[in-house]
């Protein structure tokens with residue numbers, strides 16, 4: 001059944017990479033929220049969401065990205081999104097998330113973004 | 122959606138190998154019936170059902186095997202079943218199909234069966 | 243899992259094309275009940291057999307008729323109720339022939355009810371001719 | 386495909402745990418309607434959003450309450466009706482803020498109805514307070 005959602009966490013220097021897997025919906029969004037909250041509370045605000053294995057997202061999942069982005073940027077960090085599948089990318093696009101978020105092909109691209117100048121809040 | 126069922130036909134001398142793929146249920150059983158009927162009508166009665174990719178079977182599918190076996194044997198042939206997945210094998214076993222049919226691991230095993238003496242009808 | 247009963251229902255037009263949807267529904271129910279994959283497979287097949295019988299024997303393939311499956315979950319079991327308003331039949335009068343006899347008669351049918359009984363812990367029919375025909379099947383959960 | 390209407394219905398307890406089952410149901414309906422995968426994905430998401438709203442806003446997560454989805458297929462369209470008997474609301478009074486405003490307010494919600502409107506060809510609410518709240522969404526089939 002299509003209920004499973006997991007986040008695998010790894011680090012690269014002061015960057016945290018969160019690899020999302022499965023179905024991010026109203027049921028599983030709280031798990032994702034908790035993971036981001038933990039990073040934020042630990043002062044780790046340079047985050048990359050690696051979405052290659054994210055097969056589904058609904059607005060509850062998108063809402064997690066949206067609700068944290070200002071606090072993360074205010075703390076000098078960012079949340080970059082990478083490797084979206086076409087199906088999931090379409091949902092981000094329909095809502096115009098590209099006006100708020102950096103969305104890039106690979107984790108390496110996202111790390112390169114972090115090396116550049118900070119994005120305007 | 123889990124509706125698809127296909128049969129791929131190949132031959133090895135006077136033996137016909139039918140590779141079943143997908144879901145064999147009350148909806149798709151008539152397709153399987155048609156394929157066996159065609160072999161029978163063409164006088165090809167040494168048949169092997171290769172079930173490695175058969176993911177599901179219900180009684181309608183089992184019924185196709187059952188309804189042809191006597192005619193096929195009366196015509197000097199047989200219908201051997203091979204390479205069942207554990208899930209599908211369990212259904213054959215629950216109904217005691219092993220008392221009627223030769224069920225063997227591989228196509229090669231089934232061909233060897235044909236080389237041996239004919240099974241009692 | 244809460245001790246409260248949970249009910250899941252599906253209605254689809256009476257056509258064998260829709261058996262695949264019924265199976266997906268049952269797979270979902272089995273997952274919600276926390277059943278092991280092998281038991282979900284048994285539930286799936288038993289419900290497929292029962293619904294195929296409704297489509298083929300109670301109604302014939304008329305998409306204006308509806309096949310209705312209700313699953314009730316509690317702590318101990320999954321109960322499946324399948325209701326049709328078709329012609330009905332007397333389950334006790336269905337001859338139970340063995341496999342060799344069926345094969346000798348070139349029969350392709352007669353295996354469905356047998357499978358249901360082997361796969362489920364309980365199988366009951368309640369036939370009220372002209373009103374409704376209800377099949378109740380129960381699978382107990384292993385703890 | 387027959388020109389006759391075909392109806393598929395699903396009822397599940399009001400819990401976000403069951404959204405996955407609802408999505409499987411919608412995938413089945415989309416396949417039965419012969420829709421392309423990209424359109425099935427849109428239908429799936431729109432229905433998920435609508436049902437999540439019923440679970441979270443109309444009822445709260447009470448498994449004694451039921452979420453009901455009905456899909457009606459004809460030659461030209463898939464119509465989805467989602468009915469709840471919960472508290473109701475006035476869709477015209479929901480403020481439609483833009484993404485930047487929502488982000489600035491640290492909001493995690495407010496995207497669902499927007500998505501439904503973008504994904505479907507028609508979205509109507511019919512709210513009869515205290516009686517029933519019905520959401521009707523239509524996706525036209527490409528020929």
Ligand SMILES: Nc1ncnc2c1ncn2[C@@H]1O[C@H](COP(=O)(O)OP(=O)(O)O)[C@@H](O)[C@H]1O
Pocket residue numbers: 180291295296299300326328329330331336350351352353354355356375
């Ligand atoms: N829901 C039903 N309505 C009417 N008749 C039924 C129903 N279910 C079963 N039957 C009758 O019982 C017989 C045996 O059913 P079953 O064992 O499933 O085998 P099959 O469906 O392959 O014939 C059917 O042939 C039919 O006459």
Ligand SMILES: Nc1ncnc2c1ncn2[C@@H]1O[C@H](COP(=O)(O)OP(=O)(O)O)[C@@H](O)[C@H]1O
Pocket residue numbers: 059434438439442443469471472473474479493494495496497498499518
């Ligand atoms: N079925 C419903 N019953 C009651 N209120 C609803 C319903 N659907 C939507 N709403 C109201 O509309 C608001 C906006 O819904 P939506 O755009 O889906 O965003 P979200 O659900 O994330 O808040 C909800 O916050 C809620 O107040």
